[in-house]
Amino acid sequence: MTGQQASRITYTLDSSLDSVNKVEQTAEQMARKAGVDEDDIFRISMAVREAAVNAVLHGNAYDPDKRMTASFENTGADLVIRITDEGKGLDPATLPDPLAPENLLRGSGRGIFLIRSFMDEVHFRQLHPGTELTLIKHLGAAPTGA
Amino acid sequence: MSMKISTRQVDGVTILDLGGRITLGEGSVQLRDSVRDLLAKGQKKILLNLGDVNYIDSSGIGELVSAYTTVRNQGGELKLLNLTRKVHDLLQITKLYTVFDVKDDEASAIASYAHA
Numbered sequence: 001m002t003g004q005q006a007s008r009i010t011y012t013l014d015s016s017l018d019s020v021n022k023v024e025q026t027a028e029q030m031a032r033k034a035g036v037d038e039d040d041i042f043r044i045s046m047a048v049r050e051a052a053v054n055a056v057l058h059g060n061a062y063d064p065d066k067r068m069t070a071s072f073e074n075t076g077a078d079l080v081i082r083i084t085d086e087g088k089g090l091d092p093a094t095l096p097d098p099l100a101p102e103n104l105l106r107g108s109g110r111g112i113f114l115i116r117s118f119m120d121e122v123h124f125r126q127l128h129p130g131t132e133l134t135l136i137k138h139l140g141a142a143p144t145g146a
Numbered sequence: 147m148s149m150k151i152s153t154r155q156v157d158g159v160t161i162l163d164l165g166g167r168i169t170l171g172e173g174s175v176q177l178r179d180s181v182r183d184l185l186a187k188g189q190k191k192i193l194l195n196l197g198d199v200n201y202i203d204s205s206g207i208g209e210l211v212s213a214y215t216t217v218r219n220q221g222g223e224l225k226l227l228n229l230t231r232k233v234h235d236l237l238q239i240t241k242l243y244t245v246f247d248v249k250d251d252e253a254s255a256i257a258s259y260a261h262a
Contacts, residue, residue, distance in 0.1 A: 017171040042232060050204055053170055099241050107212040110204040110240055117239055 010071040015060035015085075023070045024049040027081060030072050034079055034139060043118035044079065044137055050111040051083040051133045059085025059131055078120075079137040090131040092124050149173030149199075151180050159191045159256050160184055161227075165198030168206030173199075177206075181213045181224070190222025191259045195252070197228030207240060214246060223247070227255050 009026070013019035027048035031041040052068065060066035066086040073080045096103050098110045116122050121136035149166040162180055167173055184192055194210070202210075210226070217224040225247040229237070237243040249255035 020170070046201075046203060049169075053203070053205065057170070104241060104245060105211055105215050107208040107215075108204070110207055113240070114204055114236075 007075075008071060008073040010069060013068050013070065014064065015056045015062050015066050015068060017056070019068055020049060020052040020056055023052040023068075023083070026070070026072055030074065030079060030081075031137075034074055036079075036137070036139070040137065044081075044135075047115045047118040047135055048081050048083070050115050051081070051135060054090070054111055054133070055083050055085035055087070055131070059087030059090065061087065074139075077139060079139065081135045082132060083135070084127060084130055084132040086127075086130040089126050089129060090124065091126075149176050151176055153180070153184075156252075157256050159193050159259050160189045161193045161195055161252070163195045163198070165200075167201040168199055168209060169201065169203040170205035173202075174205050174209040177209050177213060181216065185217065185220055185222065190217060190220060192217055192222065192224045193227050193249075193252075193255055193259075194224065195227045196230065196233055199230060199233060202233055202236060207236060207242065210246070211242065223259055225249055225255060225258070227252060 011022070011026070013022065024045050028041055028045040031044040036044065052070065055068040056062065060068060069084045071082045092112060095112055096109055098104070098106065098113045103109065115133070115135060119135045120138045121134075123134040125132040125134070149164060149168055149172055152163045154161050154163070164173070164177070168177060181192065194213070214224045227249045229248060234243070237246065247258070249258065
């Protein structure tokens with residue numbers, strides 16, 4: 001299901017890797033259209049991919065009855081991407097620090113860290129049930145140091 | 147979109163030439179299976195050539211870490227060769243660059259393995 005108004009696009013998608021790839025590709029196209037440089041296109045599309053993986057895998061747990069929504073908006077000043085799931089909810093304060101020496105060799109747990117590294121703002125909102133992640137990249141901002 | 151893997155042997159070291167994407171559902175499982183197969187065959191000196199890997203996500207990074215620890219726990223050595231700038235940057239910000247033994251020249255990488 002797709003709705004479009006002005007420069008905002010919203011997708012409602014099933015909990016699959018195909019959906020993750022679609023969301024990633026849409027973010028890449030949006031960033032490219034907004035004129036950001038290649039490094040930031042990579043960072044934005046990767047952050048959005050990580051958020052979508054989080055929604056589909058950790059939030060909805062591939063449940064065929066649960067949906068992910070992804071909305072993309074270019075406000076002129078910012079690129080704003082919102083990803084929601086229908087899972088149990090995510091409290092970012094409980095996530096282990098992937099840079100801590102005891103976590104460095106873990107095989108997972110870097111997704112939210114990468115999202116925060118690559119975007120200018122990241123906001124979490126509990127939906128009861130589910131989580132909404134809002135990812136914001138300021139247009140014209142200095143490149144992030146990655 | 148998916149990852150390509152080819153394997154070759156040089157002076158007792160198994161080189162996995164990887165290309166494409168190492169991501170959840172694409173390259174991650176292939177990489178895990180390839181490393182597991184090598185270990186099952188007793189090939190414990192493994193060099194991952196990432197020169198043609200143009201994209202890796204957190205799942206792919208996690209798979210590199212898991213491969214590294216799995217090989218090390220079995221008494222082997224897993225090293226990385228030819229990182230692209232994107233992969234290099236990702237390993238830097240995740241503080242994994244100093245965990246891995248990273249090489250940029252195949253011949254010296256081969257020579258760096260302990261020879262029993």
